[in-house]
Amino acid sequence: MIDLHPQLVKDTIIIGRFNLCILLLMNDANYPWFILVPDCENIQEIYQLDKKDQQTLLEESSLLSEVLAKEFSADKLNVAALGNIVPQLHIHHIVRYKNDPAWPAPVWGKQPAIPYSVQAVKDIKEKIVRLLNGKLVDVD
Numbered sequence: 001m002i003d004l005h006p007q008l009v010k011d012t013i014i015i016g017r018f019n020l021c022i023l024l025l026m027n028d029a030n031y032p033w034f035i036l037v038p039d040c041e042n043i044q045e046i047y048q049l050d051k052k053d054q055q056t057l058l059e060e061s062s063l064l065s066e067v068l069a070k071e072f073s074a075d076k077l078n079v080a081a082l083g084n085i086v087p088q089l090h091i092h093h094i095v096r097y098k099n100d101p102a103w104p105a106p107v108w109g110k111q112p113a114i115p116y117s118v119q120a121v122k123d124i125k126e127k128i129v130r131l132l133n134g135k136l137v138d139v140d
Contacts, residue, residue: 001139002039005088013116015125016136020056023064023136024090025124028113031102032072032095034128036061043089046081060135061091067131068095078107 001022004012012024012035020040026033038057043049049057061079069077078094094107102110116124129136 002037002041004037005086005090007086008035008037008088008090011113013121014139015128016132016138018056018060018136020053021060021091022139023128025116025121026092026113027115029116029120030111030114031100031107032068032074033107034064034068034093036064036091036093038089040089044083044087045089048089057091061093063132063135064093067128068093071127071131 001017004022004024008024011028012026015023015025015034017023017039018036021036021038024035024037026035036057038049038053040049040053046054046057065077065079068074072095074095075098076096078096079091081089081091083089096103096107098104100107129138
């Protein structure tokens with residue numbers, strides 16, 4: 001597995017991995033917030049992936065998006081690859097609700113992060129692994 005950017009290491013919890021991407025949980029219980037990081041060295045932009053990996057990224061992101069939107073009853077799902085602070089390619093998948101603390105603005109900087117408890121992380125990890133039905137491999 002590639003080395004994750006130090007900011008991702010600081011802010012997230014590894015949930016598992018798909019064929020291409022590492023799945024992270026943002027350690028902020030304000031929002032169901034997941035991040036996909038392609039397991040590829042020195043990639044900052046999607047176009048830098050080869051065509052096969054671009055397609056795999058889209059498939060993994062779409063599957064994750066569908067599961068998150070359904071399981072968390074999202075009003076909206078924000079999916080974005082920004083990279084202004086963390087240059088390593090990573091794609092945010094943030095479940096949004098019309099009554100969440102930041103709605104309708106972006107989530108960044110709106111609320112102090114509320115870290116998950118150990119039990120909450122365990123519960124989320126088990127749920128996501130189950131819902132992704134064999135598409136996600138545990139990395140522990």
